[in-house]
Amino acid sequence: MKKIFPIVLVLATVVGAQQQNFIQYVNPLIGTQKMGHTYPGATVPFGSVQLSPDTDEQPYLIGGKYNKEAYRYCAGYQYDDKEIVGFSHTHFSGTGHSDLGDFLIMPTVGDLQLEPGQKGDPKSGFRSAFSHSTEVAEPDYYKVLLEDDKILAEMTAGTRVGFHQYTFPASDRAHIILDLVHGIYNFDDKNVWTFVRVENDHTVVGYRQTTGWGRTRTVYFAMEFSKPFTSYGYKDFAPVPYRGFWRKFDQSKNFPEMAGKQLRAYFDFKTAANEKIKIKFALSPVSTNGALANLNTEVPGWDFDQVKRAGQAAWNREFSKIVITADRHDDLVNFYTAMYHAFISPTVYMDLDGEYKGIDQNIHRAAGFNNYTTFSLWDTYRALHPFFNIIQPTRDRDMIRSMLAHYDQSAEHMLPVWSHYANENWCMIGYHSVSVIADAIVAGNLAGAEANRALDAMVQTAHTKYYDGIGFYEQLGYVPEDKNSTSVSKTLEYAYDDFAIAQAAKKLGRTAVYNEFIKRSENWKHVFDPSTGFMRPKMSDGSWGKGFDPLKTEGQGFIEGNSWNYSLYVPHDPDGMIAAMGGKDQFVKRLDELFTMNLPNSFFAETEDITREGIIGGYIHGNEPSHHVAYLYDWTNQPWKTQERVRMILKHQYHASPDGLGGNDDCGQMSAWYLFSTLGFYPVAPASNMYMLGSPAVKTAVIRFENGRTLSIEARNQGDRNVYVTKVTLNGRELNRDFLTYTDITNGGKLVFFMSDKPISA
Amino acid sequence: MKKIFPIVLVLATVVGAQQQNFIQYVNPLIGTQKMGHTYPGATVPFGSVQLSPDTDEQPYLIGGKYNKEAYRYCAGYQYDDKEIVGFSHTHFSGTGHSDLGDFLIMPTVGDLQLEPGQKGDPKSGFRSAFSHSTEVAEPDYYKVLLEDDKILAEMTAGTRVGFHQYTFPASDRAHIILDLVHGIYNFDDKNVWTFVRVENDHTVVGYRQTTGWGRTRTVYFAMEFSKPFTSYGYKDFAPVPYRGFWRKFDQSKNFPEMAGKQLRAYFDFKTAANEKIKIKFALSPVSTNGALANLNTEVPGWDFDQVKRAGQAAWNREFSKIVITADRHDDLVNFYTAMYHAFISPTVYMDLDGEYKGIDQNIHRAAGFNNYTTFSLWDTYRALHPFFNIIQPTRDRDMIRSMLAHYDQSAEHMLPVWSHYANENWCMIGYHSVSVIADAIVAGNLAGAEANRALDAMVQTAHTKYYDGIGFYEQLGYVPEDKNSTSVSKTLEYAYDDFAIAQAAKKLGRTAVYNEFIKRSENWKHVFDPSTGFMRPKMSDGSWGKGFDPLKTEGQGFIEGNSWNYSLYVPHDPDGMIAAMGGKDQFVKRLDELFTMNLPNSFFAETEDITREGIIGGYIHGNEPSHHVAYLYDWTNQPWKTQERVRMILKHQYHASPDGLGGNDDCGQMSAWYLFSTLGFYPVAPASNMYMLGSPAVKTAVIRFENGRTLSIEARNQGDRNVYVTKVTLNGRELNRDFLTYTDITNGGKLVFFMSDKPISA
DSSP, X not given: OOOOXXXXXXXOOOOSSSOOOGGGGOOTTTTOSTTOOOOOSBOOTTOSOOBEEEXXXXXXXXXXXXXXXXXXXXXXXXXXXXXXXXXXXXXXXXXXXXXXXXXXEEEEESSOOOSOOOTTOGGGSSOEEOXXXXXXXETTEEEEEETTTTEEEEEEEOSSEEEEEEEEOSEEEEEEEEESSOOTTOOTTTEEXXXXXXXXXXXXXXXXXXXXXXXXXXXXXEEEESSOOSEEEEEXXXXXXXXXXXXXXXXXXXXXXXXXXSEEEEEEEEEOTTEEEEEEEEEESSOHHHHHHHHHXXXXXXXXXXXXXXXXXXXXXXXXXXXXXXXXXXXXXXXXXXXXXXXXXXXXXXXXXXXXXXXTSSEEEOSSSOOEEOXXXXXXXXXXXXXXXXXXXXXXXXHHHHHHHHHHHOTTOOOOSSBOSSOBOXXXXXXXXXXXXXXXXXXXXXXXXXXXXXXXXXXXXXXXTTSTTHHHHHHHSSOOTTTSSXXXXXXXXXXXXXXXXXXXXXXXXOHHHHHHHHXXXXXXXXXXXXXXXXXXXXXXXXXXXXXXXXXXXXXXTOSSSOHHHHTTOOTTOHHHHHHHTTOHHHHHHHHHHHHHOOOOTHHHHHOTTOXXXXXXXXXXXXXXXXXXXXXXXXXXXXXXXXXXXXXXXHHHHBOSSTTOBSSOOGGGHHHHHHXXXXXXEEOSSTTSOOEEEOOOOSSEEEEEOTTSOEEEEEEETOOSSOOEEEEEEETTEEOOSSEEOHHHHHTOEEEEEEEESSOTTO | OOOOOOOOOOOOOOOSSSOOOGGGGOOTTTTOSTTOOOOOSBOOTTOSOOBEEEOOOOOSEETTEEOGGGGGGTTSOOTTOOEEOEEESOOOSSOSSOOOOOSXXXXXXXXXXXXXXXXXXXXXXXXXXXXXXXXXXXXXXXXXXXXXXXXXXXXXXXXXXXXXXXXXXXXXXXXXXXXXXXXXXXXXXXXXXXXXXXXXXXXXXXXXXXXXXXXXXXXXXXXEESSOOSEEEEEESSOOOOOSGXXXXXXXXXXXXXXXXXXXXXXXXXXXXXXXEEEEEEEESSOHHHXXXXXXXXXXXXXXXXXXXXXXXXXXXXXXXXXXXXSSHHHHHHHHHHHHHHTSOSEEOSOTTSEEEOTTSSEEEOSSSOOEEOBOHHHHTTTHHHHHHHHOHHHHHHHHHHHHHHHHHOTTOOOOSSBOSSOBOOOSSSOTHHHHHHHHHXXXXXXXXXXXXXXXXXXXXXXXXTSTTHHHHHHHSSOOTTTSSSHHHHHHHHHHXXXXXXXXXXXXXXXXXXXXXXXXXXXXXXXXXXXTTEXXXXXXXXXXOSSOOTTOOTTTTOSSSOHHHHTTOXXXXXXXXXXXXXXXXXXXXXXXXXXXXXXXXXXXHXXXXXXXXXXXXXXXXXXXXXXXGGGGGGGTTOTHHHHHHHHHHHXXXXXXXXXXXXXXXXXXXXXXXXXXXXHTEEOSSTTSOOEEEOOOOSSEEEEEOTTSOEEEEEEETOOSSOOEEEEEEETTEEXXXXXXXXXXXXXXXXXXXXXXXXXXXX
């Protein structure tokens, strides 16, 4: 936006400005329908425990083959389902590949059923029918009536402790099932081993060790009942065929040790009408003793409401960091639910004493930081971590320290790619922890020796020749498609990562590193084909790949995005990219075409995680590679189109309903896009220190930073049709550039957008 | 022996009395043929590492069914085999059920072969032909030429570190294979998970987690090569069918992380002629970091001979505790090899910093003691632990402290039954840790608060109703065969254990406990059938089991012994037993019949671990329940028959050759029987403080106790035919009883047996 004219100011209606109870605006059910892959259960900000209902369990593999149905259950819950199989303690929020679902708890009465039963037939197993009419989902609180047995289920959580409260009918045969078979993205060999010890008549500990996305993943638990069980037992659904002495006496009932690959345990009670049985269920990455200590220290008592209050107060403290006003209640719901989803992961991954399991599978103690896991970095480097860098700088720094610990402990001596639970799952491409760290270094959020050590780790990571084409990339300047698939996406993202490293090096005065990587960051040019105007796969002999189709993804050198979208992925050098593509006017046409094209039906059959809803024209908002694209008009003569597109995306891709997300929320990246864009700016190239201006969707916003300062944002003359920004003032001075810097934002003050229903160039 | 007459004294020939190099007398190959189940490899006394060649790997299960061939490979090595598949780091010594065989190392040259190949066809895999002519087996040293590739293999060990030294031919393609598939008593699901990290070009760490006998067992390792490898890789022989991102780039070669269920890794070298590649291979029960620390601290350098010298010096220190003279070299070989086998297990089970994995699978630190594992207690309570109680009281006390830690950490709150590697495998019957502890308490080797706490643990263990018929035993006074199989054996052993508890209680002045358990110790009477004169199975209604056959074991109420043998198992009340069986004369006839009967051929088909060699008449020395039987003549008027039988057993059941053991050595129990009996006394009922006199087979023996005192034993007029003892003097005074007490022995002095070729009653 080059020229900005003043327009008439209309004060926004103040909604919620003085209101500190943000819980009312959050609807955890948003994204639980279709492809959002969020879950509705209880968790505190960045909590280790995500205690949530699972509505079905679809195996990831059936007979060794991928079961497409599994994808819908990445978060365990699908809004359209009619039954709940139980409540498990770990869930990813919004991912497009999955894991977890550890330790399913299900209360039942009557005949003991130790299998979940068939979907659509709740009587066939311990699953129960439920209805959304009895369902309440709030931050850190979930309630539902399990209709089969008329058991009211409620749950809340602390950071490491899930708290269940089941209100039973009168029964001589009440049961609480602990299912260690259940899991998300389960397959026959997923459970490597599970282990349960009954310590006494109300305390149970154990662990679940799985493979799959987390190649070698173990979660320990400690479970305490508010009431002693009268008897207990288990069934092993896939006993090891060893004929040893374990079985010389009956160990299936009231015997305090259980171990195997497919265990379901049960605990029996007698209940009076409306009797509540509560369960505290603590997790640990380290040991059952660690879980017990977490349980007893974090939630010593049995006051469910107190735990819920504490959890919701923690959420309110987070939400109050940004107080917005908007015309519609739904805007508040979308905003605070986006904040909610943005502040779920990465999750705390250490015991209260600081011990955690490192990627070397040894136990380490976090010294001077909180250790986190679940780094969906290919998604979250774009907007979520930049958002943390501004709103959660202490946590972001601790997340970076967690990444550096991962680096120190990894056999590859690499920063994390996509890591969770002491594992590198190598998901997606690039090594975008370098972007997260560079963004923090450039902002001054990581400095001194630590920043220099981090830069060394970034450089070492970027030189790991055996990693995913890096050897070729270093040798040829691009990843050749005949040597390494999805080569164009990799080349483009490596080039951006190079830029990020260079920026950190520049900030730290490390000239040699800067020179090396700023040069490498130009490698995007090697996969740009001037004859077609697209990025396209190149072979190791320098020739272009045959059969190129810019609309296709699979086998075309791309991943989660076609050439139409990925060709625009030079976030660190839009000017260079635009010049290569024929200049600004040509580029505007190209962007316009992207946003307005009609895609063939065949397009939607190709990939599992793109729905029509997640697409505008050929622009794919449901996947991340295009998340910066709407802001690219800022580099042309028509920045008003950025404003228009951003508001359109905000309007069409985010709704205050279960089907409100057009694609996977991806651990908060989709939500972070919403948060930035709603506030009026977006980090097109993290570590560039440029937050590109868009079009704010709030009336006002007050952001409270950790440094004690406050930024007030005002969108004067805001309205549904007034999406165009004619002028921006910062602390009373007109901004003569189309971006904010990190200090512009965090030094606080007053940021005013002057809105109009007409673009300035119109 | 009631009357003893003086005989002529002949001074024994002094052999080896001044010789402190006992290594020359030890032949670790004894017991490696047939059923001895010992291994020939390198270990230090009670060492965590048992680095030994494995000559074959026979799966424990084939298609889910028991493979009888596996039994021969309990220790990994069978003397008659012609090939070695490699050298693994953990082995049980002499067990009759098995596990371990962790981390097989095999050096090869030429084409890489990652499968062991077929027995009899060494070219079919990495196995190699070998010959006993190139084989040297000494305490803590093993050497053999691997003939296929002309690689000389040598090995030695520290407590926690195995040290390999391979002398290669010149080769551009030398390999060292690390096989994590290999194991003892392997089956398809035995490997729960294995994990390998290549830390740098000479350091590798990882773990192997198995199920089977050890239900949940994990061993960690750290491995260091003396020379960097040039490349490396692995093959997963049973990859998990998960199609995740692990494989987005080639991770099978030169990629530093490997995980799966069936991995074999390899490391490549170029070698000059006669170049030695050495490997230090440390174990840890805790972590790979623990293993690395053990490696670097315990064996910091690369001097193979120095490690061997230190190990052999440690063995010499142990052997020098008993210096014997005897006529024949073979007697010295049998004696010191028995000492060698007796001092192999239990094994140290903790890192150098004291950390170990408890049975609760948490990490604990041994405070004030060394933690041990591998408690084959059904075997070793009889003679091995009583031997330790005298010769190794400090270690025995630490073993008891290890048992008490197990008790503290066990979900069952029971002392160990048969435990190894942080697991209770529940093997065999009874809970004979109570005997071991009682024996130490009665001897004063465990005292004060610790002894009282131990007694509490013993009582708690003996009251565990769900354990193996204990509830019935408490209710009915016996285990009913219709409720719990092998009921007679259990009843008899519980009754003995009750006696042991009572003796400990008596020593500690705990009268109520004494009264309860001395009463319970009479329960053997409930399974004695006066009409047949045999112990036999009783039903819960009080009737005797039908179809009783005192020669049979299976289905007859017994385990590892028939009624002929087991009926004599009232070690704590031989007088009562003899009275019940018709008095002394009748009893002598019964014992005589046992030792002289002709067993039908069908007898030998019945059980796998009894050979004709292990049997004298119907007396079964190859299994433990009869180990006290030869000493029962001491309670009759013909104690000379004890002397005669004992010498006969010593002569016929122990030979200085690979097939020299008539049955499983059972973690040293068979050897401990030999040691006691050779010295002239035996603990028929541990905790009774009665070491029954037999007939010494040495000429002289000098025992050095930890208390600094010395007992000199002399067998005057010793000779092959002079097996009868006519008189015994202790410190010059004639002994007027047929047993020694603990203090008789450990106060030291001079014990003289007067030997004759005629019994005093003849």
